[in-house]
Amino acid sequence: MAGVRAAVVGTGLIGGSLLLRLRDAGLDVTGWDPDPVARGHVRRWGVACPDAVEAAVTGRDAVFLCGPLPTLSGMLARVAAATPEHCVLTDVGSTKAEVAATATASGLGHRFVPGHPMAGADRAGPAAADPGLLVGAAWVLCPGPNGLASFRRLAALLIEVFEARVVPMSAPEHDAAAALSSHVPHLLAGALAGAVQRSTLRDAVLSLAAGSFTDGTRVAGGPPQRTANMLLGNRDRVLSGLASVRAMLDELADALRAADAGTLTDRLAEGRAARATLGERRFDTHQREFPAPADHAGELDYLRALGAAGGHLTGCRTAGGAVTYTGQLPHTPDPA
Amino acid sequence: MAGVRAAVVGTGLIGGSLLLRLRDAGLDVTGWDPDPVARGHVRRWGVACPDAVEAAVTGRDAVFLCGPLPTLSGMLARVAAATPEHCVLTDVGSTKAEVAATATASGLGHRFVPGHPMAGADRAGPAAADPGLLVGAAWVLCPGPNGLASFRRLAALLIEVFEARVVPMSAPEHDAAAALSSHVPHLLAGALAGAVQRSTLRDAVLSLAAGSFTDGTRVAGGPPQRTANMLLGNRDRVLSGLASVRAMLDELADALRAADAGTLTDRLAEGRAARATLGERRFDTHQREFPAPADHAGELDYLRALGAAGGHLTGCRTAGGAVTYTGQLPHTPDPA
Numbered sequence: 001m002a003g004v005r006a007a008v009v010g011t012g013l014i015g016g017s018l019l020l021r022l023r024d025a026g027l028d029v030t031g032w033d034p035d036p037v038a039r040g041h042v043r044r045w046g047v048a049c050p051d052a053v054e055a056a057v058t059g060r061d062a063v064f065l066c067g068p069l070p071t072l073s074g075m076l077a078r079v080a081a082a083t084p085e086h087c088v089l090t091d092v093g094s095t096k097a098e099v100a101a102t103a104t105a106s107g108l109g110h111r112f113v114p115g116h117p118m119a120g121a122d123r124a125g126p127a128a129a130d131p132g133l134l135v136g137a138a139w140v141l142c143p144g145p146n147g148l149a150s151f152r153r154l155a156a157l158l159i160e161v162f163e164a165r166v167v168p169m170s171a172p173e174h175d176a177a178a179a180l181s182s183h184v185p186h187l188l189a190g191a192l193a194g195a196v197q198r199s200t201l202r203d204a205v206l207s208l209a210a211g212s213f214t215d216g217t218r219v220a221g222g223p224p225q226r227t228a229n230m231l232l233g234n235r236d237r238v239l240s241g242l243a244s245v246r247a248m249l250d251e252l253a254d255a256l257r258a259a260d261a262g263t264l265t266d267r268l269a270e271g272r273a274a275r276a277t278l279g280e281r282r283f284d285t286h287q288r289e290f291p292a293p294a295d296h297a298g299e300l301d302y303l304r305a306l307g308a309a310g311g312h313l314t315g316c317r318t319a320g321g322a323v324t325y326t327g328q329l330p331h332t333p334d335p336a
Numbered sequence: 337m338a339g340v341r342a343a344v345v346g347t348g349l350i351g352g353s354l355l356l357r358l359r360d361a362g363l364d365v366t367g368w369d370p371d372p373v374a375r376g377h378v379r380r381w382g383v384a385c386p387d388a389v390e391a392a393v394t395g396r397d398a399v400f401l402c403g404p405l406p407t408l409s410g411m412l413a414r415v416a417a418a419t420p421e422h423c424v425l426t427d428v429g430s431t432k433a434e435v436a437a438t439a440t441a442s443g444l445g446h447r448f449v450p451g452h453p454m455a456g457a458d459r460a461g462p463a464a465a466d467p468g469l470l471v472g473a474a475w476v477l478c479p480g481p482n483g484l485a486s487f488r489r490l491a492a493l494l495i496e497v498f499e500a501r502v503v504p505m506s507a508p509e510h511d512a513a514a515a516l517s518s519h520v521p522h523l524l525a526g527a528l529a530g531a532v533q534r535s536t537l538r539d540a541v542l543s544l545a546a547g548s549f550t551d552g553t554r555v556a557g558g559p560p561q562r563t564a565n566m567l568l569g570n571r572d573r574v575l576s577g578l579a580s581v582r583a584m585l586d587e588l589a590d591a592l593r594a595a596d597a598g599t600l601t602d603r604l605a606e607g608r609a610a611r612a613t614l615g616e617r618r619f620d621t622h623q624r625e626f627p628a629p630a631d632h633a634g635e636l637d638y639l640r641a642l643g644a645a646g647g648h649l650t651g652c653r654t655a656g657g658a659v660t661y662t663g664q665l666p667h668t669p670d671p672a
Contacts, residue, residue, distance in 0.1 A: 118544050118545070118546035119546055119547075120546065120547060120548075137546070138543060138544055138545075138546070140544065165543075167540075167543055167544065169540065173537070173540065174544075176537055177537050177540040177541045177543075177544050180531065180532055180535060180537065180541045180549075181532075181541045181542070181544040181545050181546070181548075181549045182544065182546065182548050182549060184528065185528060185548035185549050185551075185552040185553075186548055187585065187588055187592075188524050188528060188552060188585070189548065189552060189607065190584075190588055190603065190604045190607040191581050191582075191584040191585035191588055191607070192516075192520065192521060192524060192581055192584075192607070193606075193607030193608070193610040193611055194584040194588075194603060194604075194606040194607035194610070195516065195577075195580040195581040195583070195584045196516055196517075196610045197609050197610035198580070198584070198606065199516060199580065201509075201512055201513050201516065201644075202610070202613075202646075203644070203645055203646030203666060204503075204505065204509065204513040204643060204644055204645075204646055205513045205516045205517045206517070206610070206613060206614050206617070206646055207474060207501075207503055207513075207643070207646040207647070207648060207666075208454050208474055208476065208503065208510075208513050208514055208517040209454070209474075209517050209614060210454035210455055210473070210474070211455075211456060211554065211555065212456075212517075212518050212521035212522055212525065212554075212555045213516075213517045213518060213521050214614065215521075215551040215552065215554050215555070216524060216551065216552050216555075217521075217607065217610070217611055218547065218548075218551050218611075219547065219548040219551070219552075220604070220607040220608055220610070220611050221608060221611035221612070221615070222608070223608075224601045224602075224604035224608055225601050227604050228597055228600040228601045228604060229597075231592050231600065232595060232600070235592055235593070235595065238592065239589065239592065239593060241531075242585075242589060244531040244534070244535065245527050245531040246527075246585075247531070248526075248527040248528075248530040248534070249523065249524070249527035249578075249582075252523055252526055252527055252530075253523070253575065253578060256523075256567050256568065256571055256574065256575065257571070257575060259568060259571065261564050261565075261568060264564040264567065265560045265561050265564045266560075267526065267530060268526045268530075268556070268563050268564060269560040270529075270530040270533045270534065271525065271526040271527070271528070271529030271530035271533060271553065271556040272529070272556055272557055272558070272559075272560055273533050274529040274530070274532045274533035274538070274542070274553070274556070275529055275553055275554075275556050275557035276557070277538075277542060278542050278545060278550065278553075279557070281542070307540060307543070308537075308539070308540055309539055309540075310539030310540055310542055310543040311543070312543060330539060330543075
């Protein structure tokens with residue numbers, strides 16, 4: 001990867017962390033941010049950061065778009081126009097269907113691979129950037145039917161540089177899963193923290209706050225505008241995921257109201273089962289090979305099925321006329 | 337404190353952690369648990385653990401009742417009957433109004449000080465016990481009108497042995513605050529984890545689980561029976577706290593449904609303010625003295641007002657005919 005020329009557009013928490021790791025891995029990297037203060041930050045890291053985005057991305061092999069969601073489509077067009085045809089483009093936004101559709105409609109489906117690293121922090125800006133933030137993260141990529149060559153190159157880079165667990169998914173499936181795994185949890189955290197803020201008992205509640213409250217509200221400490229953009233970008237799926245959580249909450253509250261200890265315990269046990277699965281997941285490793293001039297349908301089917309089943313890639317190697325994926329699938333115990 | 341003879345009744349996660357710390361601090365300590373396996377555990381720690389609870393508590397100066405909530409009232413009566421009049425009794429249950437009323441009705445108000453250390457883990461049993469678990473915790477104590485002498489002795493012990501931040505509160509006020517700071521967060525975690533467990537996307541959701549989901553569901557990994565008991569023991573206040581969180585959630589969902597970015601951001605900012613307060617709390621230290629044969633009304637008023645304002649005690653010293661409290665109150669910036 002040492003010869004790869006990369007650029008990071010938007011050098012806040014995620015973009016800055018990404019840029020620092022790429023630099024530390026020995027890649028030739030440039031940065032850009034609309035904010036001159038952020039550009040100054042990047043330059044103090046010893047990284048080239050021109051005033052114009054076109055100057056930052058020209059001649060690059062890979063560009064990571066890390067700006068705010070609402071600016072993404074516009075920036076994609078600008079960067080695509082300023083980069084060579086072989087340059088892979090990706091983003092790190094928290095929703096994928098809309099930007100994937102925009103890219104396809106703009107004729108960029110072969111170059112743009114929608115991405116979403118599952119990592120973050122309740123801080124923001126380049127000062128919070130940390131080269132370790134994205135290391136080892138689950139990193140969703142959404143390969144399209146004519147974007148497999150770009151997907152392979154990007155997946156190989158993320159695995160090598162970030163030790164990423166690359167989760168291949170269709171963009172709509174990502175958005176539905178992310179609604180439950182990330183967006184609804186932000187809403188719940190905001191509702192809990194907000195209700196306490198409004199409570200006449202606020203000071204007493206905060207002084208009793210132990211694990212369940214501090215953990216359950218951690219993401220409510222993030223920038224409200226960033227969280228709002230994330231929720232708005234996946235509105236319908238967030239509302240639908242929220243409805244399923246509310247239905248479960250209704251069942252819990254009904255059992256509590258009825259003082260029905262048995263039902264309450266049973267419902268709580270369902271949630272515990274999800275937690276137990278999360279804590280104990282083991283994976284079985286396999287390898288799959290596809291011809292290098294991509295066998296689109298079969299390869300895409302394999303990748304999307306892997307992600308839908310809770311699996312991920314830990315290897316992607318193209319050599320000798322073939323691509324070889326190393327895949328990890330959740331271990332299913334043999335029936336006894 | 338080296339001369340204090342203490343006993344811990346119920347040696348699971350909390351009781352076992354408490355016992356280990358008391359022992360490490362040099363106190364003479366005994367244990368008891370209804371489960372012979374747990375008693376074996378305690379004996380392997382080198383701590384006396386008779387088969388009968390009466391044998392474990394006889395002649396003790398302080399007894400910590402750490403069994404399950406539904407058994408608490410019965411155990412309180414048994415232990416009270418087996419201990420001398422000067423022996424301070426306390427518990428660690430997550431709700432306080434009911435047990436406080438029971439103790440008062442049984443004529444134990446002068447000896448029983450309801451307690452609740454704000455610490456825990458998603459494991460259970462003596463094998464999960466850890467002498468550091470309760471160190472530095474906020475530890476609610478609910479002094480009653482004729483229990484101030486016992487409160488002083490217990491507060492001094494907790495501050496010395498556990499470096500506790502002792503939060504004095506009335507039992508009903510504790511229960512209302514704990515509903516929001518601990519019980520409702522358990523319901524939200526259970527609803528989120530349970531909805532994912534039921535989702536057809538479960539495996540994909542779990543593979544994308546990053547901070548917001550793993551943090552937001554952590555307490556859903558605890559024993560369902562224990563959580564159910566906790567919720568049932570504070571039912572009305574939990575349902576009322578949940579209603580306030582649902583009202584906030586409705587406002588967030590309405591703003592999201594209407595794609596009203598401004599309102600959504602404003603509502604999220606309310607929650608962020610609570611988190612900011614939590615992260616940045618500083619305290620102003622003060623001292624207050626009361627005559628040693630307790631000045632009940634004034635002393636009780638001072639203590640309860642301290643807890644209601646989000647404050648706590650870090651010192652409690654009885655000497656020379658007076659008790660001196662070192663209190664910490666949240667810092668209020670001077671108006672500029």
